[in-house]
Amino acid sequence: xxxxxxxxxxxSVTVDGQLISQIGKGLLVLAAISKDDTxxxxxxxxxxxxxxxxxxxxxxxxxxxxxxxxxxxxxxxVSQFTLxxxxxxxxxxxxxxxxxxxxxxxxxxxxxxxVQDLYEPEKVKDGIFAAMMDVALVNDxxxxxxxxxNPPKMEDPTSLGPGFDTPSGSTTSTAVDVNDLVNNMTRIxxxxxxxxxxLE
Numbered sequence: 001x002x003x004x005x006x007x008x009x010x011x012s013v014t015v016d017g018q019l020i021s022q023i024g025k026g027l028l029v030l031a032a033i034s035k036d037d038t039x040x041x042x043x044x045x046x047x048x049x050x051x052x053x054x055x056x057x058x059x060x061x062x063x064x065x066x067x068x069x070x071x072x073x074x075x076x077x078v079s080q081f082t083l084x085x086x087x088x089x090x091x092x093x094x095x096x097x098x099x100x101x102x103x104x105x106x107x108x109x110x111x112x113x114x115v116q117d118l119y120e121p122e123k124v125k126d127g128i129f130a131a132m133m134d135v136a137l138v139n140d141x142x143x144x145x146x147x148x149x150n151p152p153k154m155e156d157p158t159s160l161g162p163g164f165d166t167p168s169g170s171t172t173s174t175a176v177d178v179n180d181l182v183n184n185m186t187r188i189x190x191x192x193x194x195x196x197x198x199l200e
Contacts, residue, residue, distance in 0.1 A: 001041045001111070001150075002083045004030040007054050007143035011076045013127040014134040021125035026073030027054070028137050029115075032083035033099040033107045034150075041149040042107050046114035049075075054143055069119055077115060078127040078135055079108045105129050 005027055012022035029049055033042070055066040068075060081104065085093035099107065108129060116124045127133045 001034060001037045001045045001107075001148070002032045003045060003049060003147050004080075004083060005049055005052060005054065005143075005145045005147065006030075006137060007140040008076075009138040009140045011135065011137040013076065013078060013125075014136070015128055015131045020127055020133070021076055023074035023076045023123075023125055025071070025140065026123075027052075027068045027075045028135070029075060029077045030080040030083060031077055031108060031111060032079075032081050033104045033111075034084055034097050035099045035103075036150070037099060037103075037107055039107065039110055042111035043114050045147065045149050046111055046118055048147060050115065050118055052145065052147075054145070074123045074125065075115060075119065076125045076127075077112050078133060079104075079129045101130070 006029075008023070008026060008028050010022070010024055011026075011028040013020045027049065031045075050069050051067050053064045053067055055064075055068075055071050056062045057065040081095065081098045082093070084097040085095055086097065087093060098104065112124070112126050127135070
């Protein structure tokens, strides 16, 4: 799951000219469900956005000390599948990482409800899933932060590079079998030429 948090002084969602939701000081949360997400991912994300320390204390030292709940602010959640778009293969957005309609709607709604359950329901607002929403906001800062539940994984630091793959069936490799190393090493062949006169 991916979210983009924007610290705002105010934000609102309008659909077809009709105001759907609006908040004062707080967080605008754009949220996208990926095809690999589970309910555990959305619950984890709900807790993370409420704990994110995006505001300062009024008295120093106080940089990045308070979350939206400590502030008593409001939260506006907006479904936004385009956050998972990719432009790696050309100029047209690729949305293959986004969850399909039913799964996306089910998990997004579970995410929204979890945010309400963890905070004060009346302070957590929503847009309309899959609608063409006009989102207006007044930035506070501005402060904009992206959060992923499954950030890109680092390459295996124990990898020995090409020619030293882990044995079939193993998942991790913290120790290296000497026999595997020997078997994978490049064989060096030396050619010895015997002078013709010695063969007579």
